[in-house]
Amino acid sequence: MSQTERYVYRTEVNPDTINLVDMKVETTFLDVRNNRSLFISESKLLRDSLKTVLRQQEKPEIKKSKKNKPEFPKLANGKSIQPTFFEYFITKDYADKTINFVENIGSKQVYYQEDRKLNWNISPQTSDYNGYKVQKATINFGGRIWTAWFAPEIKISDGPYKLSGLPGLILKLEDDKGDYKFNFVKKLSIPNSFSEDIKPDARKSTRINFQGDKASVKMEMAKNKDAEIDLDNFSPGGGRGMHQRNGMNGRFGGQPGQGMNGGMPNGEMGTPDVQMGSTPRSSTGNGNMMSFGNTNPIELSNK
Structure with a gap:
């Protein structure tokens, strides 16, 4: 496997635009390899890596709590993998300029190719960010007006989520409502990272x-009594995600914040090196994570 260049972003999300609540913080990755990229949250990457290991071991069973609810996997430090606002992954192909939005449903996948053009307005305004000279650009996409600051010296026409197409990597991205903020933290080189692909x-x-x-695939799996659909319970919110209105280097004990490559010498997972922020928990008292829900989707419009 070729080396992955991982761009790490500190990501802040406002989970509820009606009630006054704190921004939730998690880590997202933009993994670039072989003229392609993968946008994914650290929590989803960790969880999907573990699912892959379970499937490879032919042991899809998940330990149940007293109330017959799946217990969330624990990190090496005893903490649970955090819930994520990004219950999907996005792949981009630089050669054919395609963007694919993909969700997992058990062992199945449903995806679509983004069909809207990204029409950026590039401003002459420049600034400095994290050691790079960055330039401002804006776009109206998905019902939000986004402001991006991209680094022309990083010759990658990409950025967080679906947003790409600028003459340089987007290092800072924020919508006009202040609900979503992506801030580049650092770059890592990963020799054998776990990667998501379209099956x-x-x-x-x-x-x-x-x-x-998505609903059709779930119904088919339920009708066929496909045990793999139970793995959806492995994620907080049952994989509903935050999309529209519906809505790792080393080993499990490897270096913090570098993800996983599927190795599992000690049966433990590394601890993320960027704080994920406070997260909501269920009222059952058993430590299970509750869903973020879909009160503030990243896309407010299909236009």
Whole structure:
């Protein structure tokens, strides 16, 4: 496997635009390799890596609590993997300029190819950020006006989420409402990182029909009594995600914040080196994470 260049972002999300609540903080990655990129949250990468190991061991069972609810996997320090606002991953192909939005449903996948053009307005305004000279650009996308600061010296036309197409890597990104903020923290070189790919049997959908096709796949799996669908319970919120209105180097004991490559010498996972922030917990008192819900989706419009 070729080396992955991982761009780490400190990501802040406002979970509720109606009630006054604290911003939730987590870590997201932009992994660049072989003229392609993967945008994914650290929590999802950790969780999906563990799911892959469980499937490879042919042991999809998840330990149940007294109330017959799945217990969330623990990190090496005893803490649970944090819930994420990004219950999906996004791949971009630089050669054919395609952007794919992918969700896992058990062992199945549903995805669509983004069909909207990214029409940026590049400003002559410049600034300095994290040791780089950055330039300002704005775009109206998904019902939000985004302001990006990109670094022309980093010759990667990419950035967090679906946002890309600028003459340089986006290092700072924020929407006009202040609900979503991505701030570049550091770059890591990962020799054998765990990566997400679109499977050959994935259900191809469209942006408009995506939620319906997701429901169809879930119904098919339930009808066929596919045990893999139980792995959806492995994630807080059952994989609903925060999309629209519906809504790792080393080993498990490796270096913090560098993810996983599927090795598992000690059966433990490394501890993230960027704080994930406070997270909501269920009222059951058993330490299970509750869902963030979908009160503040990243896309407010299909236009």
